[in-house]
Amino acid sequence: MTAHTRWWPGRGALALLSRNFLVWRKLLIPSLLGNFGDPLLYLLALGYGLGHFVGKMENLPYMTFIASGITASSVMNTATFEGLYSAYTRLSIQQTYAAILATPMEIADILGGELLWCAVKGLISAMAIIIVSSGFGAISWRWLFLAIPVIFLVGLSFSAIALCFTAIARSYDFFMYYFTLGVTPMFLFCGVFYPIHTLPLPVREIALALPLTHAVLLLRPLLTGRLPQDAWIHLLVLGGFALAGYTLSLRLFRRRLLV
Amino acid sequence: MNLARLELRALRKCYAGHPVLAGLSLQIAPGECYALLGPNGAGKSTTIRAIQGLTPLDGGEILLDGRPVGEWPGGGRGVMGIVPQSDNLDPDFTVSENLRVYGRYYGLSPKVVQQRMAELLTFVALQEAAHRPIQALSGGMKRRLTIARALIHQPRLLLLDEPSTGLDPQARHLVWQRLRDLRRQGVTLLLTTHYLDEAERLADRVGIIDHGRLLAEDTPADLIRTHIPGEVLEVRRQDGMPPDSEGWHRGRVAASERAGDTLLLYGPDLSAVRAYFSGNSSLRLLSRQATLEDVFLRLTGRELREEENP
Numbered sequence: 001m002t003a004h005t006r007w008w009p010g011r012g013a014l015a016l017l018s019r020n021f022l023v024w025r026k027l028l029i030p031s032l033l034g035n036f037g038d039p040l041l042y043l044l045a046l047g048y049g050l051g052h053f054v055g056k057m058e059n060l061p062y063m064t065f066i067a068s069g070i071t072a073s074s075v076m077n078t079a080t081f082e083g084l085y086s087a088y089t090r091l092s093i094q095q096t097y098a099a100i101l102a103t104p105m106e107i108a109d110i111l112g113g114e115l116l117w118c119a120v121k122g123l124i125s126a127m128a129i130i131i132v133s134s135g136f137g138a139i140s141w142r143w144l145f146l147a148i149p150v151i152f153l154v155g156l157s158f159s160a161i162a163l164c165f166t167a168i169a170r171s172y173d174f175f176m177y178y179f180t181l182g183v184t185p186m187f188l189f190c191g192v193f194y195p196i197h198t199l200p201l202p203v204r205e206i207a208l209a210l211p212l213t214h215a216v217l218l219l220r221p222l223l224t225g226r227l228p229q230d231a232w233i234h235l236l237v238l239g240g241f242a243l244a245g246y247t248l249s250l251r252l253f254r255r256r257l258l259v
Numbered sequence: 260m261n262l263a264r265l266e267l268r269a270l271r272k273c274y275a276g277h278p279v280l281a282g283l284s285l286q287i288a289p290g291e292c293y294a295l296l297g298p299n300g301a302g303k304s305t306t307i308r309a310i311q312g313l314t315p316l317d318g319g320e321i322l323l324d325g326r327p328v329g330e331w332p333g334g335g336r337g338v339m340g341i342v343p344q345s346d347n348l349d350p351d352f353t354v355s356e357n358l359r360v361y362g363r364y365y366g367l368s369p370k371v372v373q374q375r376m377a378e379l380l381t382f383v384a385l386q387e388a389a390h391r392p393i394q395a396l397s398g399g400m401k402r403r404l405t406i407a408r409a410l411i412h413q414p415r416l417l418l419l420d421e422p423s424t425g426l427d428p429q430a431r432h433l434v435w436q437r438l439r440d441l442r443r444q445g446v447t448l449l450l451t452t453h454y455l456d457e458a459e460r461l462a463d464r465v466g467i468i469d470h471g472r473l474l475a476e477d478t479p480a481d482l483i484r485t486h487i488p489g490e491v492l493e494v495r496r497q498d499g500m501p502p503d504s505e506g507w508h509r510g511r512v513a514a515s516e517r518a519g520d521t522l523l524l525y526g527p528d529l530s531a532v533r534a535y536f537s538g539n540s541s542l543r544l545l546s547r548q549a550t551l552e553d554v555f556l557r558l559t560g561r562e563l564r565e566e567e568n569p
Contacts, residue, residue, distance in 0.1 A: 003312025003334045015363040023351040095347035102311060102341035103364035104333025258315055
């Protein structure tokens, strides 16, 4: 006799999504300030400061080059932060999941809801950057309608990975491992600030195995008015991370919550 | 209302080789209030978790209305309400938002939730607090809100894990009153407690468990009658030394027990014993009726238990 055997989220996922949305709405101003403020600082500091010396990169003005890169890395950061710290707070400190598990909702619904919410937050942060960058003429809106679903998928991938770490975390400190060994290297080596073909071969190969590289390779063309090459490979990698992360996190959450 | 019947059959659960539930069987009749009484670590909370499907069992079966909970949609939790031991209200929301959001987890429409919310806030006397944040509530108000939350979907079975732990006397009485109201409305109640008076006041039947096993089960009055022969005399020495260390009482009472500095004597008529001890001015005597506490302590022993992990 077992419970919580469902692998796919059902309607309950939307209940958790709306719960998280209601909380976010209460903290709308500081949250949006972070979404708009951070990219503005990056664009000004790097786009103008560094861009002055760099000039063009891959035939794009440096500001345009990093605006698309920062969009991708910001989705990573936002979805990761939400999937780690916020989800851990709900799992552990606030016991939100324990309260939810007294209802007919299943663990798959909780994870589905968190994934959707993390992806929505990633999309919000991406849109903030796109809006700010458009003010500098650094973003093309031509393929934006294709970029949005891609951004959502990127958010799903990173939140699915983050939820795996959350499921085994015993304190917030644990997340520093993932940040220092995962998120920061991706931020620096996955093509956000320069194209990865400048990297020595072994490093480039490692970078190609990381999800942020594929997010950048999809989003940079889409946000600068071109269609990406080999899009299906990148979509497959991101989808694979999302699916594998979801499956693993579901197993880990079951192990943690069903005792 | 269709009353809920709950049956636990030979539940077994081990943690790291240590049995927490060792073949626990219970039957809770429709509309009954059943109190599961046991010391810390007896298996009370594990039982409540198992009924919710949160504890994979090593053996046994849980039936709701005669049907295994695993076969019910949502594990039967759609007809159960659960009041957990520690309040897990959503601190990001106000009182009414807590109920509204929780209703969504059950898939209730906002209209139904709105209507239930008004009724429930009145029921638990929190109408005035509807828009207060959770942090502004007292312990008693939080517990009442947790009870209201567990009732948002009109469950037929309510599980309460130590519902009055940590509450002041006024708050406890209000909670008890509401639980009796629910029982009158036909909600089947299963509560765990280690407060004997709580079990005595609320429950139609009490099951005493220890080491994951049922030790005794009956109405509170019959439990006392069966296990405690007559009245109780507590004998305590002023200086804290064991009273009547020479054992004069042996053979003169039906049963006796030592608990630290106190000697407890049980018997149908203790007047002669009382007269003998009252001659000794270094002793303090207390004659009283037998309570469930005596039954509980006789059955589960008097050694102190470590707090169980929440």
